[in-house]
Amino acid sequence: MNPDAEAPVLVELAGVRKSFRRGGETLPVLEGLSLRVRRGEFFALMGPSGSGKSTLLHLIAGLDRPDAGAIRVGGVEITALSEAELTAWRARRVGFVFQFYHLIPVLTALENVELPLLLTGLDRRRRRAHAELALELVGLADRRGHTPARLSGGQQQRVAIARAIVTDPPLVVADEPTGDLDRSSAGEILDLLEGLCTNLGKTILLVTHDPRAARRAHTVRALDKGVLTDAREALDPQCR
């Protein structure tokens, strides 16, 4: 269950600060936060809403920048990259899964999955092949021609997972991926994420409110008032 304690560190944060300005006031969210996530680790982040979980996830995924501190992912100091470099880095190194799927409505399932490959320089035939493989992996090969509107919420999230892994990034970040799903669909999504971790060796960073989701993770931390605490014990005693 536990990841290899000897596995190299994939994500490393040191002294990360982030605050937002709202109106004239400054709202501190992260105040000198440090964190390590190992390669192949399934890492869940919990905590009350507004505690800064999404903010932390965005920083690690290169969607936002800290005010101070350093973030290294896979040996790259992403806080030192220019905007264009960071954009290109995201395309190759991070997969995204969001609460509301965020698929492109006018594209088919297969095209949605193919989208990130447009940035890789693969030829069309290879892109198609990779996208088909990813869709197969989430069990939706037979829905390749469907647009998102014709898929259920759970199916849309599976397409989103296929899209997240199609470029084979080491890190997959998922922000409340089951927040909008019923219990059984949520279970399927969690199974898939767990599979990515154990079968493909992906590092998963999961932000969730749902203890059932967090229970799948190797590591569970809670963020509260800018501080990270170990939260595994706080979960239900039926913990595996």
Add this chain to the structure above:
Amino acid sequence: MALILAYSLRNLLARRLTAALTAGGMALVVFVFAAILMLAEGLERALVDSGSPENAVVLRKGSNSEVQSPVAVAEAAIVESLPGIAAGADGRPLVARELVVLIQLPRRGGEGTSNVTLRGVAERSLRLRPQVRLAAGREPQPGLPEVVVGQGAAQRFAGAGLHEELAFANRTWRVVGLLDAGNTAFDSEIWADADLLLQAFRRRSYSSVLLRLAEPGRLEELRGRLEGDPRLSLEVKREIDYYREQSEATATFLRILGTALAAIFSVGAVVGAMITLYAAVAHRTAEIGILRALGFPRGVILAAFLTEAVFLGLAGGLAGMLAAAGLEALTVSTTNFQTFSEVVFRFRLSGPIALEALGFALLMGLAGGLLPALRAARMNLLEALGRG
């Protein structure tokens, strides 16, 4: 990047009605633009086709048109004696003294009157104009009050049909023949014997002398003689140049009018496109966020929305051109401002006009799409994503 093209195109199709209305606005502008240019083109061709390269026209020095160009009888006689003029089978020079008078005739169907060009012609006039032939009836006999009428004029003026009668210059004139003059200006003219018209209108001078050059290259020689002769105050022009000058002012006026109208209307169409595309950007904010998160640079977002704008412009441009092309079937008449007579001609679509109209449509699309596309490209990634 076929997928990006498909993405832009499908987004337009997803909002079909809005897209169609927006493109329709641009189509209207393109239609007006193309139609007026086609009008200018048609007019120009009608007049240019009226001339032959081997013919030359002698006019009063400094006059732009036959209507205001007195050429005295004595002057006409000197012109006929100049060298460089081709001779006919009978050995006499191929020359026609002509007189042009504008008269007003009632239109068919009682819709008021219009100016028409009445041309006094000589025996040689018809032979000097290979593009004009007798379609029905016969030529007028010298000395008799008889006329032949261009088919365009025959349809438009009361009493101008074959075997009908026209009244002008206090006389009655029989229509004894119809002229087939294609799409040239002669299609709108009425021809009678020049010397008879001189009498009827109490004139003492002709308007022009039309002649066939012995060789096209001998125009300069003829011009030297003509302008060097102190008895003459005349100038000579190649016939096609004369007709080109005739159409120039009107065609230029039409082109400026068309461009100005299109420019004014295009403001509305561009604003329409802008509104549509701003709405599209607002509607797809979250989508823009995810594309940026996935690693698409701002330039691709810009390009995707500009592509949509270009598609809109292209659709509008093609629709407008198609409608304008339908005008080719129509015949119109307008006043030629050089002679103030009516000229009948067609709308003509040419390659350059088609390209200009399409280019104009694309420009409208781009102008309408630029600001919305910039907004999309500049959007803050996280704010965009947040609007899921």
